[in-house]
Amino acid sequence: MTSSSPRGSAPRSVRLGAGSGFSGDRIDPAEKLARHADLDYLIFECLGERTVAAGNARRLENPDEGYDPLLAARMRAVLPHTLASGTTVITNAGAANPLAAAELVSGIASRSADRPVRIAAVTGDAVLEQVRRHDPVVWETGKRLSEHEDVLVSANAYIGAEAVLPALELDADVVVTGRLADPSLYVAPLAHHFGWDLADHETIGAATAVGHLLECAGQLTGGYYADPVTKPVKGMADLGFPFADVRADGSATFGKLDGSGGILTERTCAEQLLYEVGDPTTYLTPDVTADFGNVSFGSVGPDRVAITGATGRPRPRELKVTLGFRGGWLGEGQISYAGPRAYPRARFAAEIVTERLVDVHGGFTEDAVSVEYIGAGAAFRGLDTDEDAHEVRVRVTARARTREEADLVGWEVESLYTNGPAGGGGARRSSIEVLAIRSCTLPRELVPTRVHLTEVSK
Numbered sequence: 001m002t003s004s005s006p007r008g009s010a011p012r013s014v015r016l017g018a019g020s021g022f023s024g025d026r027i028d029p030a031e032k033l034a035r036h037a038d039l040d041y042l043i044f045e046c047l048g049e050r051t052v053a054a055g056n057a058r059r060l061e062n063p064d065e066g067y068d069p070l071l072a073a074r075m076r077a078v079l080p081h082t083l084a085s086g087t088t089v090i091t092n093a094g095a096a097n098p099l100a101a102a103e104l105v106s107g108i109a110s111r112s113a114d115r116p117v118r119i120a121a122v123t124g125d126a127v128l129e130q131v132r133r134h135d136p137v138v139w140e141t142g143k144r145l146s147e148h149e150d151v152l153v154s155a156n157a158y159i160g161a162e163a164v165l166p167a168l169e170l171d172a173d174v175v176v177t178g179r180l181a182d183p184s185l186y187v188a189p190l191a192h193h194f195g196w197d198l199a200d201h202e203t204i205g206a207a208t209a210v211g212h213l214l215e216c217a218g219q220l221t222g223g224y225y226a227d228p229v230t231k232p233v234k235g236m237a238d239l240g241f242p243f244a245d246v247r248a249d250g251s252a253t254f255g256k257l258d259g260s261g262g263i264l265t266e267r268t269c270a271e272q273l274l275y276e277v278g279d280p281t282t283y284l285t286p287d288v289t290a291d292f293g294n295v296s297f298g299s300v301g302p303d304r305v306a307i308t309g310a311t312g313r314p315r316p317r318e319l320k321v322t323l324g325f326r327g328g329w330l331g332e333g334q335i336s337y338a339g340p341r342a343y344p345r346a347r348f349a350a351e352i353v354t355e356r357l358v359d360v361h362g363g364f365t366e367d368a369v370s371v372e373y374i375g376a377g378a379a380f381r382g383l384d385t386d387e388d389a390h391e392v393r394v395r396v397t398a399r400a401r402t403r404e405e406a407d408l409v410g411w412e413v414e415s416l417y418t419n420g421p422a423g424g425g426g427a428r429r430s431s432i433e434v435l436a437i438r439s440c441t442l443p444r445e446l447v448p449t450r451v452h453l454t455e456v457s458k
Helices: 028-036 049-061 071-085 098-110 128-134 165-169 184-194 201-214 266-273 342-361 403-414
Strands: 013-020 041-044 088-091 117-123 152-157 174-177 242-247 252-256 289-291 296-301 304-308 311-313 318-338 369-374 391-400 425-443 450-456
Touching (some): 013 028, 013 071, 013 184, 028 041, 041 071, 049 152, 088 184, 098 117, 098 174, 098 450, 128 152, 128 425, 165 184, 165 450, 201 242, 201 252, 201 304, 201 311, 266 296, 266 304, 318 342, 318 403, 342 369, 403 425
Antiparallel strands (some): 152 318, 242 252, 369 391
16 A cells, blocks of 8 residues: 555555446456555546436346446456555446445455455435426426427436545445545545545645546546557556656646556556546546646656646536437347448448338338448548448448337348348347437536445455
């Protein structure tokens, strides 16, 4: 650990490690941090609006599901090390079901330690009933919630650090939350360790900058930065995730394990600082309106970068809420064409599928069917199509009212094998229920949170 000071005192610095940057992130870099980085806290950031929606969709099918699919694998990898070293794990991998996630972690913890282990679940971000009663304006439509015909099935507020502090005050070894905001995962342990007042906007703003830089894990150490021509990065297959040594004033130094792949420089930090930030002087979080406008980075050694200058202003009065509406089903089918005239054959294939969905099966309109030509410029949305491409993969998707209708999309694409055009191969098909994602805000007093503590022993 970076300090032997007891909790409640003010240690000279606290070391936070980034265990993941998104739901599907790698696990081995987190295990290496847990084993070798001498951490006080290991943080797993696993949620985005898409993954919250996916969690809610899973919970609608099975009330015992809804947490992050990799939660068990992550905990099995790191808990033997974190419990032995006294490192506290904090994660929002509870997603749409923090209580079930905590139960899962409890079972793993009981097999990983020879002492009692405290698992805390933080609930309260699920605000479906509050949203229905409050009837807020939906951002994307400008209409009141009650004016929408779509069925609202989930609503998750972005809760902040104050929701986690009670769990840390109970000496939890693992804290599992739902839609805790990304930087708040890091602000909470810092405020707990240093005894910060959450109304100290300048310091909380500085801590938010630290959290924002760490929250995407490998992006800070060259992952999203790397380009083999203009910005080469070595050791990408063994990319090391970052950690930060944070001091009582909120200033920090970032680093990664010696010998791990990737790089950590002023440039990787500057890119990550601006990631998903519209106005660097007004970055809204549940904890603070952070101001990154005067941030400075300075190298203090190989793969060691110091940050100063972040500050903040009072937090927003309302919390952002992610709304999930039932959006029917999405059917998908893919098939590839290669060789001479690959693109014309791919277009012909898409035309056949579209015509059959609309005219033969019914229930579909042409507007409901979407086609992409991967390999011929799909990423450019038709602005730059390579009609001479030698390999094209057709992706046909269509929204449907039922799963049975959605299954027709992949079926029709697969039927192209023998029904033309020539040379199709590698067909794939799928159908998924869709939750349409929209947003609103809710007064924070309508979002009470609660900590549920479980103690388990071997």
